[in-house]
Amino acid sequence: MQINLRFRFNLYMVFACVFSFSSCRTYNQNIMFKTSGDINMEKLKQSLATVERNYIIQPNDYIDVRVYTNRGERIFDPNGELPFGAPGVSNNQGGATRSSSRTQRSTQGSQSYYNTEFLVQHDGTVKLPMVDYVKVTGLTLLQTDSLLQTLYAKYYVEPFVSTHVTNNRIFVLGANGGNVIQMTNDNMNLFEALAQSGGVTREGKAHNIRIIRDYLDHDPIVQVVDLSTIDGMRKATLYVEPNDVIYIEPNQRLFFELLRDITPVINTFVGVVSTYLLIKNL
Incomplete structure (x- = not known):
């Protein structure tokens, strides 16, 4: 029994030494x-x-544009008639979809609110509803808000615009x-x-x-x-x-990783050798 245990220990040490010298490079391949x-x-x-x-809008950005009337009255909703931020609530939870829509019913009737993310093209323009193509690259978000407020003033009374980049x-x-x-x-x-x-x-x-x-x-x-x-x-x-x-x-734990990988191999080898020696002694 003592010879068998000593034999197993010696085999473990030999395999550990061989693997430690031959596999260091292999175990460092995941370092980037x-x-x-x-x-x-x-x-x-x-x-x-x-x-x-402040961040500067660049090509291939997705920007979320929210337009409110009456200088953003709906954002604060002083009368408590609308959910907070209803016209711009986003249902996108990080998936591939870049647009969503929802319908909100109020006491005045049925109203539809849309929240859409718009892609900034390679030439720096983005196509928005009603105002068509607008060049936004090179502008901060605040500058973009001011520009869009001027453009949407043709269609809405005292518009308030809020934009933010969603794919940073x-x-x-x-x-x-x-x-x-x-x-x-x-x-x-x-x-x-x-x-x-x-x-x-x-x-x-x-x-x-x-x-x-x-x-x-x-x-x-x-x-x-x-x-x-x-x-x-x-x-x-x-x-x-x-x-x-x-x-x-x-943090590489080389010894434990080597031990984990070579233990099945050593156990198999020791089992085969032990069986052979047992049969030879009998």
Whole structure:
């Protein structure tokens, strides 16, 4: 029995050593965006001015346009006759559908309210009901509101327009799997995105979080953020932009992963050898 146990232990050690030397590269294949430090710091400094300002509408954005009459009287509904924000209530819960409609009945009769998201074309224009094509790229949301209020004044009494971009998002990859975080405000920061994706778990490295920006231009900005210390947090730029990639490097537990993978192989091999030795002794 002692010889058999010693034999099993020796086999485990031999297999562990062999796998540790031959499989290190294999177990690191899931590590993405490897870098020794920040990349394109000059471009990062230039982008800081744009991160902290109000969002500028760009081609391929989806904008939700809500038009109210009488300077937005329906938004506040002083008489309590309408549900809050009824003309612009969105039923879209993140699916592929970009338009929805609903019917609301009131004491005055039947009324239909529509909430539609409109795509900004590649030339910077968006086609809206009644006013047709309007160029909105290069404008902030407030500037777009003012422009549309002027255009809709031809059809409504003292219109109030509210627009917002609905497809701004951030991608969180790495230790937490993959998450797409919808941006709820213009100046979203790294902590908000991490909190919505589940935070930095024990599987992730808090000292190696990478923010990747402008990756479609083949000259990306990469910032390595160290959140394991207060000093590292102070040195980092924590604001994020739409379409940023936040990568949390996984914490590799090589020994346990090797042990988990080689245990079935070793058990099978030991079983075969033990059976052979038993038959030979008999």
